[in-house]
Amino acid sequence: MAQMNLLHAINNALDIAMAENDSALCFGEDVGHFGGVFRATSGLQEKYGKARCFNTPLVEQGIIGFANGLAAQGSTPIAEIQFADYIFPAFDQIVNEAAKFRYRSGNEFNVGNLTIRSPYGGGIAGGLYHSQSPEAYFAHTPGLKVVVPRNPYQAKGLLLAAIRDDNPVVFFEPKRLYRASIGEVPEEDYQLPLGKAEVVKQGTDITVLAWGAQMEIVEKAIEMAANEGISCELIDLRTILPWDVETIAASVMKTGRLVISQEAPLTAGFASEIAATIQSECFLHLESPIARVCGMDTPYPLALEKEYVADHLKTYEAIKQSVNY
Amino acid sequence: MRALLQSTHLTYGQKTQTIIKMLGEFSDPILDTRWLFVSLVRKADNKENVMNSEVYKESPVVHQPAFIDGHSVEIPILKILQQDGSVYDGADLPNIDQALATKIYKTLAFHRVLDERMVGAQRQGRISFYMAALGEEAASVGGAAGLEDQDMIMAQYREQGALMYRGFALEDFMNQMFSNEKDLGKGRQMPIHYGSNELNYMTISSPLGTQIPQAAGYAYGQKLQGKDAVTLCYFGEGAASEGDFHAGLNMAAVHRAPVIFFCRNNGYAISTPSDEQFVGNGIASRGVGYGIKTLRIDGNDILAVLKATQLAREYALKENKPVIIEAMSYRLGAHSTSDDPSGYRTREEEAKWQAHDPILRMKNWMLANKWWDEEQEVSLFESLREEVLAAVKVAEKIDKPPVEDLVTDVYDQVPKHLQSQLDELKQHIKKYPESYPFTAGRIK
Numbered sequence: 001m002a003q004m005n006l007l008h009a010i011n012n013a014l015d016i017a018m019a020e021n022d023s024a025l026c027f028g029e030d031v032g033h034f035g036g037v038f039r040a041t042s043g044l045q046e047k048y049g050k051a052r053c054f055n056t057p058l059v060e061q062g063i064i065g066f067a068n069g070l071a072a073q074g075s076t077p078i079a080e081i082q083f084a085d086y087i088f089p090a091f092d093q094i095v096n097e098a099a100k101f102r103y104r105s106g107n108e109f110n111v112g113n114l115t116i117r118s119p120y121g122g123g124i125a126g127g128l129y130h131s132q133s134p135e136a137y138f139a140h141t142p143g144l145k146v147v148v149p150r151n152p153y154q155a156k157g158l159l160l161a162a163i164r165d166d167n168p169v170v171f172f173e174p175k176r177l178y179r180a181s182i183g184e185v186p187e188e189d190y191q192l193p194l195g196k197a198e199v200v201k202q203g204t205d206i207t208v209l210a211w212g213a214q215m216e217i218v219e220k221a222i223e224m225a226a227n228e229g230i231s232c233e234l235i236d237l238r239t240i241l242p243w244d245v246e247t248i249a250a251s252v253m254k255t256g257r258l259v260i261s262q263e264a265p266l267t268a269g270f271a272s273e274i275a276a277t278i279q280s281e282c283f284l285h286l287e288s289p290i291a292r293v294c295g296m297d298t299p300y301p302l303a304l305e306k307e308y309v310a311d312h313l314k315t316y317e318a319i320k321q322s323v324n325y
Numbered sequence: 326m327r328a329l330l331q332s333t334h335l336t337y338g339q340k341t342q343t344i345i346k347m348l349g350e351f352s353d354p355i356l357d358t359r360w361l362f363v364s365l366v367r368k369a370d371n372k373e374n375v376m377n378s379e380v381y382k383e384s385p386v387v388h389q390p391a392f393i394d395g396h397s398v399e400i401p402i403l404k405i406l407q408q409d410g411s412v413y414d415g416a417d418l419p420n421i422d423q424a425l426a427t428k429i430y431k432t433l434a435f436h437r438v439l440d441e442r443m444v445g446a447q448r449q450g451r452i453s454f455y456m457a458a459l460g461e462e463a464a465s466v467g468g469a470a471g472l473e474d475q476d477m478i479m480a481q482y483r484e485q486g487a488l489m490y491r492g493f494a495l496e497d498f499m500n501q502m503f504s505n506e507k508d509l510g511k512g513r514q515m516p517i518h519y520g521s522n523e524l525n526y527m528t529i530s531s532p533l534g535t536q537i538p539q540a541a542g543y544a545y546g547q548k549l550q551g552k553d554a555v556t557l558c559y560f561g562e563g564a565a566s567e568g569d570f571h572a573g574l575n576m577a578a579v580h581r582a583p584v585i586f587f588c589r590n591n592g593y594a595i596s597t598p599s600d601e602q603f604v605g606n607g608i609a610s611r612g613v614g615y616g617i618k619t620l621r622i623d624g625n626d627i628l629a630v631l632k633a634t635q636l637a638r639e640y641a642l643k644e645n646k647p648v649i650i651e652a653m654s655y656r657l658g659a660h661s662t663s664d665d666p667s668g669y670r671t672r673e674e675e676a677k678w679q680a681h682d683p684i685l686r687m688k689n690w691m692l693a694n695k696w697w698d699e700e701q702e703v704s705l706f707e708s709l710r711e712e713v714l715a716a717v718k719v720a721e722k723i724d725k726p727p728v729e730d731l732v733t734d735v736y737d738q739v740p741k742h743l744q745s746q747l748d749e750l751k752q753h754i755k756k757y758p759e760s761y762p763f764t765a766g767r768i769k
Contacts (some may be wrong), residue, residue: 023550051549057579062572065538066580069556072527072539073477073546089568096532097539103734105520105528106511112737142735166737195740242740 004185007178009152010040010117013159014078016189018048021076024163026053028063028080028117037082038119038178060086064093064116071111071168072101078163084120084172085129091137098168099143112166117159119175120148121213121263122295122309127302133212133264133295138170139241139273145169145194146240148212152183157192158238165194174213181216197244199251203233206257206322209248209274211237214310218261221315230323240270248274249281256287257322261315266294288325291318400609402621402653405628408681410689412628419471419632423696429470429490429627430691431705433684436462436486438709439495440658443502443516446717447662452502454516458483460657463627463683464589465559466490471634472557477543479527479536480559482517483589483656487559491524495712499720511734512726533564537573537586541647544577544584548645555641557585557634562651563594565608574615574649583641585634586612586649589624591656596669612649624652625683628690655681725763728754 004012018024026041032055035042045053056063060081067077081087087094094116102110122131138146145167149155155173162169174181200215201222210218215236222232233251237243252258258278260271271292279290293310301308405416412418421429440457447455458465465486469478478487485498497509501519504512510520510528520528527543530536540558547554564570565588577584588608592599605611612619618640622629630652637648655678659666666675691697728751732743739747751768758765 023546025549054580057575059572059575061568062538062541062576065535065569065572066542066545066576069479069539069542069544070546071542073543075546075549077542092532093535093538093569097530097535100530102737104510104514104518104530105522106509106513107734108509108520108522108528110734110737145736242736242742245742 001184002187003182004152004156005179005182006149006152006155006173007038007040009156009185010159010173011042011044012185012187013156013163014041014044015047016160017076017078017163018044018052020189023074024052024076024078025070026078026080027056027066029056029058029082031055031080036080038175040117040173040178041080060088060090061093064090064098067114067116068093068097068101068111071098071114072109074113076113076115076163078115078117081116081118083130084118084134085132087116087118087134094138094144094168094170095141099141101143101168103143110166111168114168115159115163116168116170118170118172119178120172121174121176122300122305123176123213125302125305126300128299131300131305133172133262135170135172135240136264136268136270136273139243139270141241143168144241146172147194147238148172148174148240149238150174150212150215150236151177151181152185154192154236154238156185157190158194160189161191161194164191169194172212176213177216192238195239195242195244197238197247198236199233199247200236201232201234203231203255205231205255206259206319207233207235207248207251207255208259208261208315208319209235209237210261211240212263214261214263217310217312218315220312221261221319224312224316225319228320230319232319237274243274245277245281248278252278252282253285256285257325258286259291259293259315259318259322261293261310261318262295263310264295265297266292267297269294288322291322293318395604396606398606398610398613400606400619400621402623403629403633404623404626405632406626406686406690408686408689410686410691410693412690416628417632419628419635421628421631423694425470426691426694426696429466429631430687430697432466432486432490433462433627433687434705435489435709436466437684438706438713439485439489439498442710442713442717444658444662451717451721452516454662455502456483456517456661457658458486458656460678460682461589461591461624461654462486463630463687464587464624464652464654467627467630468557468559468587468634471631472638473554475525475552475554476638477525477527477540477547477554477556478559479540479543479556480529481533481536481561481564481589482529482531483561484559485517485519488519488521488524488526491521491526493519493521493524493526495716496720497521499716500723503720503723504725505720505723506726506730507720507723508726511730513730534560534567534569534573536560537564537567537569538576539573540584540586541573541577541580541582544582544641544647545580548581548583553642555583555585555638557587559587559589561594562588562590562592562599562608563597563602565611566602570611574611574617574647577647578615578617581645582647583645584647585637585641586617586647587634588649588651589654590651591624591654593656593660593666593670595660595664596666598670607651607653609649609651612651618646618648619651620648621651621653624654625681625686627683627687654683724767727767728764
């Protein structure tokens, strides 16, 4: 075990993936010598050469188009989009190409080797265009897997699984936690399962569900609730698509209540999908309406970020209201 | 901080490192704001980087503004074969012998017959849609003939000729167009969206231009793995307006991918003529802008197409660099069976281009070489028409794909939620079997 922050854990996973597979490539804007604007690919070009870790021109659709071609050819591209806010020029290459490559060809061709990494989320004074959480756009696209880790240990194990998974994976990294989140991470190779949520803390009164950086915020909220004698079961969804209905439903059948907390705006966010499915799976077990604690339905603000976000206090309030319903 | 950013004696890297160190010493809770400063450095240094580039060093210096005209690049057009079948004086022939010429010619003939019959089949309501390549068959057939079998072809949609040349069987074409259970694509895409892993022909995707940056990536992978192979990427002059075209050319040039970008400039994107699509000197001038070796050819001249592709392949493989070929042609038919060209162009214009028929041109050359005669011609076209008609009758009787094919290949394995959606659907079909006649009888 070693102490790593989330960036070290990502860098370590990429290092392992590139060492074991000669056809694994890391590329994106400023990814080469500079090691990425957050340093996630630091040292990889020195170690594996310019042909396997390199800068690309500033063209997100080009980066993902290039990556799709590489994956179809049999290489293992790990493409970086510098900020999730800038992933949209590549939207067509992701949702119309990567996601449908296998289906449309009857599995004559596929881009299962593709992994797209991108820092997402707010809390860093990044304003509209360095703060977004766009996971729901991709969760609406059959053929993709969408994964969001919450800490360094999860990041390494889930990223290695994403790279080795035989489906295109969009891997959103919580950039607020890149250096802020530090934890014990095994130096050796390991994987965590995709499509599987994790019950982080057992509880009896209410289920609280989140993913990525929001997990840290929700943990504060359930501590506050615990002080008032409310026992929360905390679950990290980890994979947004395909998501683990069973684990969430089993927990809600036990507790009878569910609060979902997400960074992204409320309307048509992934919390909405979860709420719809869980009310249908657990209707007769529910003691109160499923609550969603989310960003507001506005672009991500700057000066009023603190007011806007789904913070621990808003989550705490939702927990109390649900329990007292 | 500003003094640091503006300093001229430090490199970009040094400035960045200094800033990162400085920020690291702050007890700022938002440590990650450091990237903001890093991007400021990048902006500040942008000018300096350009000034240091080779391009700048090579520029002659002037002291009065001298605009370069947008049309100043002169681009010649390669022609080898004349319409009467004679070769232009001084023209070099591609590598071609009677066997290759005959294979190319028979493929062209097959192409024309298939298109003619399938447009007819669409009009009779037997298939839903078709796209003919009447008048520009030489571009796709000649392009494939200039490659080796291991080269990947990533086409747009009107290049069935390349797939025919590679040996995709008549039944395979039919099964795809009739979306039956023998279609390699499992009946999921509209007619003409062919693909074959075995024949290195990437399955067609409807969105325009998406294959262009993919071809750059595919070729880069071929290069890294030391394959004796290139990628040829077809697209039309209309698709060259898509962002993916510019993205793909630049990616290929910067990363030195052995890819041949083959533009079929057929004058129209559905109804939009090329002079409403772009103003510059065709698509070839784009190649020059991206620093890519560029060649414009007569796309109705099978020998020019073959020569260009053979040379492009050799160059791409040897130099590990992309090439762009702009083949000038004309779409004599409609864009697809869903439009009627009389709404956007004149009969006179079409007649002018009919006189440049690429297949007739090749036939004249074959006849002049005594590699072909009229008797062979008649018998070839007759037998092709019969074969195609017979194949239509077989393919239209084959069952649609099973209902299970709805959920396979979305992922490598069928996930739980899709399995349960399929199970639900089967129950529903069983309840209303008369409404789902293709699948109801086959559900267990």
